[in-house]
Amino acid sequence: MPAPSHERCQNWWRQGMMGDAKAHYDGIVAFSQTDFTEDLKKISVQVLVMHGDDDQIVPYADSAPRSAKLLKNATLQTYPGFPHGMPTTQAETINADLLAFLSA
Known part of the structure; x- marks a missing residue:
């Protein structure tokens, strides 16, 4: 990258x-x-959880998989090598995936 x-x-x-x-x-x-555990359990709408596995600010293992597991209708999208600022550094990929999720 x-x-x-x-x-x-x-x-x-x-x-x-x-x-x-x-x-x-x-x-x-x-x-x-x-601790947002109880808040996440209450969300019932479709949610796209997007996270880069090279996030140096919010460690992937401590956030994305756990959040997706707590949400009732979550889709977890993991981006190998993407950093915390992926919406800026990888805007084309992130925007395309967001549009695809919203269109589905």
Whole structure:
């Protein structure tokens, strides 16, 4: 997989700098320490769980398969080698799969 362009990296940096450091920290704490198990069990609509197996931010094994198992009507789509930012770095693949899921 090619490295992200300089422009793409600058855009990610810009997005990170737009928020307050404390707000970023609190967001990470909330997402990493909140148990969403009961919330996921209540969702009954069709859900596409998309996750790259090379995600360095949210480890694949600790999130995607577990979420898909808890959801009543989940389809798990695993992307070998895709990173956390796959909607940006692999937009063509992600968008095509999203459109196919929504059209089905």
